[in-house]
Amino acid sequence: MAAPATRPLDPSKFRNPLVTANGEARATVALSALRTLWVNTGTLCNITCRNCYIESSPRNDALAYITAAELRGYLDEIARDALPVEEIGFTGGEPFLNRDLPQMLQEVLSRGFRALVLTNAMKPMRNHAAALLALRAAHGDRLTLRVSLDHHSALLHDLERQEGSFAQALDGLEWLARQGFRTHVAGRAGFGQEDEAAMRAGFxxxxxxxxxxxxxxxxxxxxxxxxxxxxxxxxxxxxxxWGILRKSPDSLMCASARMVVKRRGAMRPAVLACTLLPYDPQFELGATLAEASRPVALNHPHCARFCVLGGAACSR
Structure with a gap:
C-alpha cells in the first residue's frame, strides 16, 4: 500500500488561536448544544495499529483508565443542569480493557441515554460477553457497538493492525450479529486503491x-x-x-460534543473539545462540562482536514 503524497506542514500555520498565518480571523465553533459526551476509557489497547491517531498500544497509558465513579460525576452534572445530552460514547484504546466499562454502560443506559462503544471486537470484548448480553436484554438497541474493520479484505486490514486481527474482528462482529446487537462498522477511506462506492460494495x-x-x-x-x-x-x-464552503459550524463535532479523559497521574478527569486531539493542551477546556462549554478555535490541521474539509463525524 503506497503512502499518500504529502507536503511538510507550513510551520507558520496553526500557531495563533485567534488569527491564521495570513492574519485572517480564525474560525471558531460554539457549543450549540451538548448532545454527545465521549469518554476515553484509557489509551491501553490489545494491539498496536500503524496509523492510530491516539497512539494506543499495550504500553501507552498516557490516558489512564477512567472509573465508573468519575463518569458518574459528569452524568450527575448533566442531570443537574438539564443538559440536552442524548448519547454517551466510549472510545480508547480498547474500551473493553477497562474493567469498569460494563458498570459504566449499565449506569448510562439506566439513566436513559443511548450508549455507543468503539471496539476492535477482539478478545477483550468477548471477555465481557455475559455482561454485554445482559445489557442487550435490558436495554436493546439503545446500546450500539461500532467495530473497527479497516478494509473488507484481510490483507489490508491486517497490514494496518496486525496479522490475524481481521479474522478475530470478523468473528466478534459475527457474534454481535448473531446475538442481535445493534452494530455499526468503521473503516478507512485512505487506502488509495478504491473509491468510496467500491469500498462500500466490498463491505x-x-x-x-x-x-x-x-x-x-x-x-x-x-x-x-x-x-x-x-x-x-x-x-x-x-x-x-463558512460561506465559501457553504458549511455551517454547527455541523462540526465540537458544536455538539465533548470528551472526558483521565491523564496519567492526574487527580481528576478533564474535558476536551474533541476526540481527535487528546494530547494538545489548547483543546483541554476544563474539569467540568460547564467549564468546557466555551467556543473552540479551529487551530489544528485535523480541524481542517478531518472535520471541515473531510466532512467526518464520530457520532450518529
Missing part, C-alpha cells in the same frame, strides 16, 4: 457472505474515515470559509 459482499445485517449504503452504519496526517499541508479555516 456489502463481505457482510452478505457472513450474514451480518449492516446497511453499507448508510454512512452511519458504515463510516469510512479519512486519514489524519498531521504532517500534510492543509489550509487554515477562517471565518470566511
Amino acid at each position: 456489502a459482499a463481505l457482510f452478505a457472505e457472513r450474514g451480518i445485517p449492516i446497511d453499507t449504503t448508510d454512512p452511519v452504519s458504515l463510516m469510512l474515515f479519512p486519514e489524519m496526517d498531521a504532517a500534510a499541508d492543509v489550509p487554515e479555516i477562517t471565518t470566511a470559509c
Whole structure:
C-alpha cells in the first residue's frame, strides 16, 4: 500500500488561536448544544495499529483508565443542569480493557441515554460477553457497538493492525450479529486503491457472505474515515470559509460534543473539545462540562482536514 503524497506542514500555520498565518480571523465553533459526551476509557489497547491517531498500544497509558465513579460525576452534572445530552460514547484504546466499562454502560443506559462503544471486537470484548448480553436484554438497541474493520479484505486490514486481527474482528462482529446487537462498522477511506462506492460494495459482499445485517449504503452504519496526517499541508479555516464552503459550524463535532479523559497521574478527569486531539493542551477546556462549554478555535490541521474539509463525524 503506497503512502499518500504529502507536503511538510507550513510551520507558520496553526500557531495563533485567534488569527491564521495570513492574519485572517480564525474560525471558531460554539457549543450549540451538548448532545454527545465521549469518554476515553484509557489509551491501553490489545494491539498496536500503524496509523492510530491516539497512539494506543499495550504500553501507552498516557490516558489512564477512567472509573465508573468519575463518569458518574459528569452524568450527575448533566442531570443537574438539564443538559440536552442524548448519547454517551466510549472510545480508547480498547474500551473493553477497562474493567469498569460494563458498570459504566449499565449506569448510562439506566439513566436513559443511548450508549455507543468503539471496539476492535477482539478478545477483550468477548471477555465481557455475559455482561454485554445482559445489557442487550435490558436495554436493546439503545446500546450500539461500532467495530473497527479497516478494509473488507484481510490483507489490508491486517497490514494496518496486525496479522490475524481481521479474522478475530470478523468473528466478534459475527457474534454481535448473531446475538442481535445493534452494530455499526468503521473503516478507512485512505487506502488509495478504491473509491468510496467500491469500498462500500466490498463491505456489502463481505457482510452478505457472513450474514451480518449492516446497511453499507448508510454512512452511519458504515463510516469510512479519512486519514489524519498531521504532517500534510492543509489550509487554515477562517471565518470566511463558512460561506465559501457553504458549511455551517454547527455541523462540526465540537458544536455538539465533548470528551472526558483521565491523564496519567492526574487527580481528576478533564474535558476536551474533541476526540481527535487528546494530547494538545489548547483543546483541554476544563474539569467540568460547564467549564468546557466555551467556543473552540479551529487551530489544528485535523480541524481542517478531518472535520471541515473531510466532512467526518464520530457520532450518529
